[in-house]
């Protein structure tokens with residue numbers, strides 16, 4: 102059994118501030134230790150459930166937060182920047198299950214620590230088929246394309262609630278309760294790791310989802326940016342259309358979920374030219 106793990110960072114127990122999760126920042130070494138502990142707990146739980154092969158995609162910011170020699174399960178590690186499939190780089194139909202580890206709530210969600218949807222300086226809101234979504238549902242498009250079930254998600258309680266909107270919903274392990282965007286009450290890391298260990302085991306056995314996430318065809322992705330010029334720039338891409346009467350919003354629709362995701366990633370990267 103082959104498991105794909107996309108690791109973010111904001112949803113790890115004890116993490117409440119960018120200062121803990123950005124390379125070179127004051128508390129970064131603490132943060133990466135907490136992330137690694139939860140990741141290894143997930144791998145250990147999955148191994149007990151029969152998983153034999155792991156590919157970990159380090160998906161946060163610099164995308165080199167994980168120390169390769171400390172990974173359990175002889176996991177392969179995808180690391181470094183400029184990956185065309187970004188948080189889902191490396192996934193294909195050869196995998197049996199996906200884990201989303203250390204994920205966080207969408208920008209706009211209340212009581213969601215470090216909430217954002219890819220780029221907090223560009224994306225004000227993302228919607229799939231009219232429903233407000235965060236990174237979980239956007240990344241689920243890739244899972245749907247390759248037909249791989251999302252078995253486990255970990256993060257704060259808002260992240261788990263947002264993941265419930267997926268059909269079928271992954272097994273969720275909440276490791277903290279957010280109080281505001283920069284405060285949370287977390288489980289002790291030892292307890293968080295125990296819960297994730299058990300959760301990973303359950304996600305591949307008793308709670309295993311029957312199918313990959315389901316989306317209708319066609320599916321529509323709408324993005325509302327912070328400013329109109331970002332939306333205008335996004336509409337340079339083929340197939341991306343401005344939305345009448347909403348100068349900050351663009352739309353992309355199609356039957357191919359991978360195309361939708363790739364177009365989304367390109368919009369994120371393209372609009373960075375204005376943000377930075």
Ligand SMILES: [Zn+2]
Pocket residue numbers: 109110111205219236
């Ligand atoms: Zn993220």
